[in-house]
Amino acid sequence: EIVLTQSPGTLSLSPGERATLSCRASQGVSSSYLAWYQQKPGRAPRLLIYGASTRATGIPDRFSGSGSGTDFTLTISRLEPEDFAVYYCQHYINSPRGFTFGPGTKVDI
Amino acid sequence: QVQLQESGPGLVKPSQTLSLTCTVSGGSVSSSGYYWSWIRQHPGKGLEWIGDIYSSRSTYYNPSLKSVVTISLDTSKNQFSLRLSSVTAADTAMYYCARARRLVVVGAADTYYFDYWGQGTLVTVSS
Numbered sequence: 397e398i399v400l401t402q403s404p405g406t407l408s409l410s411p412g413e414r415a416t417l418s419c420r421a422s423q424g425v426s427s428s429y430l431a432w433y434q435q436k437p438g439r440a441p442r443l444l445i446y447g448a449s450t451r452a453t454g455i456p457d458r459f460s461g462s463g464s465g466t467d468f469t470l471t472i473s474r475l476e477p478e479d480f481a482v483y484y485c486q487h488y489i490n491s492p493r494g495f496t497f498g499p500g501t502k503v504d505i
Numbered sequence: 506q507v508q509l510q511e512s513g514p515g516l517v518k519p520s521q522t523l524s525l526t527c528t529v530s531g532g533s534v535s536s537s538g539y540y541w542s543w544i545r546q547h548p549g550k551g552l553e554w555i556g557d558i559y560s561s562r563s564t565y566y567n568p569s570l571k572s573v574v575t576i577s578l579d580t581s582k583n584q585f586s587l588r589l590s591s592v593t594a595a596d597t598a599m600y601y602c603a604r605a606r607r608l609v610v611v612g613a614a615d616t617y618y619f620d621y622w623g624q625g626t627l628v629t630v631s632s
Binding site: 428491496 | 542544551552553554565567603605608610613614615616617618619620622623624625
């Protein structure tokens with residue numbers, strides 16, 4: 397079973413600053429199977445990035461994803477007030493079929 | 506625009522069966538290329554995939570829940586459902602339905618990601 401670890405647990409930043417969030421897999425995974433989601437309080441998660449680096453429809457270009465193997469990064473180039481939320485990475489495995497999520501990183505002011 | 510909406514009891518007694526339904530609009534549960542999924546989130550915690558179903562009615566479950574989960578499809582109503590039996594307080598959570606969209610990967614197995622989510626429904630297990 398692949399375990400995802402996210403760091404830091406909480407990232408305290410100010411609007412306009414750059415946020416760098418890490419997602420580490422317990423073993424190497426294909427970047428095609430790595431996605432990132434944003435969740436605001438009381439809301440469902442929203443897809444940000446799939447295939448490790450492809451932005452989902454409507455996602456601003458200040459969000460970018462990168463990485464390979466065991467280490468993946470979500471970068472928010474300049475934080476906007478609406479970006480303060482919890483971010484989850486997610487891995488898909490096809491055999492046996494399943495999804496795992498990281499524990500999340502909270503980005504707060 | 507695809508929309509998903511969960512419905513079902515917000516309170517379930519221990520040892521009983523939790524039953525939720527997800528109604529899909531703006532898309533069809535019979536469409537190829539998508540799985541219809543259930544995901545839950547314990548209070549203040551992260552996300553846990555429960556399982557999903559394809560239009561062929563093939564189902565896949567989280568191994569940790571496999572013995573107590575059933576997911577079914579009703580194409581006539583454009584809905585899919587979750588049944589979780591023998592619930593305990595540990596099953597108290599926000600339950601989300603979501604669509605898993607297929608992405609073709611050249612030279613490798615297809616991948617999936619959750620592109621549409623319902624708003625979620627809180628289920629509390631308590632006597």
